[in-house]
Amino acid sequence: MADDDVLVISTAAFIVIAGLSKRKKKKRWWTTKIYRNRLVTRGKLFLNDLMQEDGAHFRNFTRMSSDDFFYLLESIRDKITRSDTHFRKAITAEERLAITLRYLATGDSFSSLQYLFNVSKQVISKFVPEVCKEIINTLSQHVKMNG
Template sequence: MVTKKDKRKAAACYYYLTVKSRRRNRRTHRYWVRDWIKRRSNKTIMETLLEEREDPECYKNFLRMSAADFKYLLDKIKFAIEKQNTHMRNAIPAAERLAITLRFLATGDSYHSLMYLFRIPVCTISRIVPEVCAAIYNVLKEEYLQMPCTEEEWLQKSQQFAEKYNFPHCIGALDGKHVLIKAPKQRGSLYHNYKGTHSVVLMALADAEYKFQYINVGCFGRISDGGVFNACSLSNKLADNSLGIPTPRPLPGRTKPVPFDPLS
């Protein structure tokens, strides 16, 4: 027989479960745009510091490039990063998108830090930075990341190493760099490197003027530099001699042929 006490207990349990479910499903009110972000039109870093160009060194220190270089880069990629205004709001200008990305690349600041600096929400910055980085790479890669492909071009690179560093038959300086990342869930061991941190590996071949000729990025941090090199396309092209690298020839004052190789 069900007593009044049992009924009260059942009612209390029902009430508790109902209220808890409603609270769980209740949506927290969020701002469409925070008030201090709405006032960004004339208070952002773009409208204050970056427009006051009487100190070129400070400008260059902030974005790691001069105002002239910034304009040159903006003119190159503007078509790829510019957005159209809508009835709801004005688009963030291409110049500001580029400035946000350059500041991120120069300092590694968090998106939250950039939010307060530029008065742009984190969710928007998280889209801007990858988009602008992709645009910079896609637009400039053929002009600034060009690997030599003829014997004459490789000989010119080798001559630069011989003249500047007294190192003949060198076609480039090859090395790897661990880029720290936050370990992905359930895959952290793949990125755990010998330094005890998590990273992806950037491997690059640079000429005597510190200009990149080839890059490979994204390999797991646990893999050694040798393993990264063996897995990259540069290793395969060197092995099958498809890069137009000069045939071995004697060093100055010698008779035995010596191959042209990267310095690592």
């Protein structure tokens, strides 16, 4: 074989071997670990715990009774519900409403709410205005104006 042929074969073999021995990339997540564990650690479980108590804790937390909460939830559920994706579970309508009510009741910052519900402040800042809009649209029909 000529030197040129050996060089071409050696180069091709190197390229093939280098391509086969690539390291697998470490799996990347779109969210941090505390938010991935939201379904296990808090969120809906926290709301369920509040509702199982005597009712005063739930009322203090959301500033409304559980009956009023569920009435409002059923009124706006279809408009604030999002679908799960292959990458992550959607934040439930219950959690969206509870976070929004807690924000309206206390004026807590989104940073404070993110640790309470394990939902990132960026996501909270996107859905709170949407939920508020739907609350206004739903409850405006119950407000009677004297003119």
